[in-house]
Amino acid sequence: EDKVVQSPLSLVVHEGDTVTLNCSYEVTNFRSLLWYKQEKKAPTFLFMLTSSGIEKKSGRLSSILDKKELFSILNITATQTGDSAVYLCAGAGGTSYGKLTFGQGTILTVHP
Amino acid sequence: DADVTQTPRNRITKTGKRIMLECSQTKGHDRMYWYRQDPGLGLRLIYYSFDVKDINKGEISDGYSVSRQAQAKFSLSLESAIPNQTALYFCATSDGGDGTDTQYFGPGTRLTVL
Numbered sequence: 001e002d003k004v005v006q007s008p009l010s011l012v013v014h015e016g017d018t019v020t021l022n023c024s025y026e027v028t029n030f031r032s033l034l035w036y037k038q039e040k041k042a043p044t045f046l047f048m049l050t051s052s053g054i055e056k057k058s059g060r061l062s063s064i065l066d067k068k069e070l071f072s073i074l075n076i077t078a079t080q081t082g083d084s085a086v087y088l089c090a091g092a093g094g095t096s097y098g099k100l101t102f103g104q105g106t107i108l109t110v111h112p
Numbered sequence: 113d114a115d116v117t118q119t120p121r122n123r124i125t126k127t128g129k130r131i132m133l134e135c136s137q138t139k140g141h142d143r144m145y146w147y148r149q150d151p152g153l154g155l156r157l158i159y160y161s162f163d164v165k166d167i168n169k170g171e172i173s174d175g176y177s178v179s180r181q182a183q184a185k186f187s188l189s190l191e192s193a194i195p196n197q198t199a200l201y202f203c204a205t206s207d208g209g210d211g212t213d214t215q216y217f218g219p220g221t222r223l224t225v226l
Contacts, residue, residue, distance in 0.1 A: 032213045042217035092213035098143045098206035102155040
């Protein structure tokens with residue numbers, strides 16, 4: 001059975017801090033690792049990672065995958081109150097594209 | 113207009129009632145999914161469908177059933193609702209033919225079973 005574990009489960013920081021969110025996975029025939037942001041509504045797509053060591057970046061957010069150690073990290077620099085959300089990671093594998101196994105999520109709270 | 117829509121957005125019902133949650137999409141995707149979200153448990157897959165004639169159970173399908181009426185419509189039913197089915201339910205879609213695993217989510221239905 002596929003498994004995805006995120007840590008920490010919750011995190012409280014102040015604006016301007018840098019945070020690192022962790023995601024480890026055990027996914028049969030692993031193909032990709034995805035990150036989503038959820039702000040009291042539907043999860044929205046952030047990144048999809050398929051190759052080790054290649055950083056994906058979008059503004060202050062970046063993510064990288066380590067396929068040898070089976071984990072990914074999501075970094076957020078210079079955090080803002082608008083970054084407060086639940087961050088979900090999900091693993092995909094097997095022979096069919098699209099089926100995901102999600103982790104529990106990390107609740108990030110950014111105080112002014 | 114939203115690409116993935118869910119109705120109703122909120123529903124309160126009583127134990128034993130039959131409930132149907134509906135999902136429609138205009139993305140033209142073949143693949144559709146139903147998840148439930150509980151605090152601290154992330155998203156758990158209930159059922160998924162890779163095309164109109166293909167329906168598969170997810171990790172927590174007991175107590176639920178689905179119907180794929182058309183490529184664009186995927187409904188989730190609770191035949192006899194119970195309080196521990198109180199949760200936030202999401203529908204999602206993906207395009208299996210584009211070589212990616214990205215899923216796109218509807219706005220969610222908050223279901224409360226009393």
